[in-house]
Amino acid sequence: MENVQIKDLIEKFQLELVSGGEGIERTISTSDISRPGLEMAGYFAYYPSERLQLLGKTELSFVSGLDARIRRERLRRLCTDKTPGIVVSRGWEIPPELEEATEEMNVPLLRSQLTTTRLSSRLTNYLESKLAPTTAIHGVLVDIYGIGILITGSSGVGKSETALELVKRGHRLVADDSVEIRQEDETTLIGSSPDLIQHLLEIRGVGIINVMTLFGAGAIRNFKKIALTIHLETWDPNKAYDRLGLDEETMKIIDCNLPRVTIPVRPGRNLAVIIEVAAMNFRLKRMGVNAAQQFSDKLNKVLEPDTPDYDDF
Structure with a gap:
């Protein structure tokens, strides 16, 4: 979580x-x-002093009609040690009592020319983005056919080399080695690259390359919503891998469960093409077309014995 x-x-x-x-x-x-608003009317029992306070026409017009002593007392109670700041919208004139109280308590008093609704919306969106839960994961994030795919796996399994091949095939790199992930809401994870390694890709034997310099600005993205995770692991002959695609794995990141596909790696397998197909298949599933399920249903119909028609008896 960032500090705002x-x-x-x-x-x-x-x-x-x-x-x-x-x-x-x-x-x-x-x-x-x-x-x-309730605080201006004198109700401070549940005053959320730790929040940013926004005063619009309604609050200011109400407080201006109060007795001078009551107005001063209530405006002073708005300013606490926890209050981060007070913002006045639409460029309204600020009561002198509020200026005095904020100056005395060192509570920043700010003014904007935006309407109250628009200012509230912009402030909320900005703060939710900055204060969202964050984490970092070792992996590669690539935008494939508009789908953000997080590629994970042990060091040396071929994540960066696969990402390079995907970039050559026209897809876009978001982050390599370390992916910073921010949870914007219950179901949305946004991945980006740390500033230090942005647009960079490490290829063993070659070194660090700048993807934007080599392939152009169209080969990179600064951030992308993560929709699918693909885990690369060294082929284990003793492990039974899913051959139909009916098993649905998930990977939990912060509070979100993302679908996950495990791809075994061994010489001769074209990982870039396989990941492209996984991305297209994932898109089809979201559109309601599940090839594995359709095949399973057809197979079950073939294997099931014919059900006798009891109307013939």
Whole structure:
């Protein structure tokens, strides 16, 4: 999980810093945003002070009609040691009591020209992306026919060489060796490459190559949603591998279970072509066409004895 500070929001959304400048390094710990309407009415029993506070026309118009003493007291209660910041939308005029309270408590007070709804949506999307759970996996991520495929396997099994062949065949490399994965929601994993090794591919005997320099900008992607994992392992003659494709394996990454295909590796097998076919077959399954299941159903019909027609008796 990345660390998001108020100064990052200022740079990203071009926000105006009105007061509380000493607190711009305050950290935001949640993507949830609070609009303190009940708090303006005096109900602070469940005030989510750890959230970014967003004030729009409704909150500001209500608080402007309060008695000066009550307004000052409630605006001061918005500013706590946990409050990362307060944002005012639409460029509305800010009550002087709020400026005083934020300056005193070093709570950054920001102002945006965006509408409240649009600002809330953009802030939420940005924070959810930055604060999403993350992990790193040893492997290669390739975009094949628009499908993000994570190739895993032990060191030296041929992951990078396979990725190079796939790039030569017109597919796009996302990451090699280390894949940074971010969970954006319950079912979505986004993979990318660490900045240090972005666009680079390590081929044993050749060294490190820059895929974008050799094959052009169309051969790389900065990030891609992961839909399928393919595990490469050295061929084991004593192991029974799935020959029909009916067995459905999964691989758990963070909180998501992704479909997984295990491909045994031995001399003479064209892994790039096999992975291409696995990607196309995965796409067909998502469209409702399962060749293995259709074959199994036909085979069962052939093997089943004819059922007697009891209407003839």
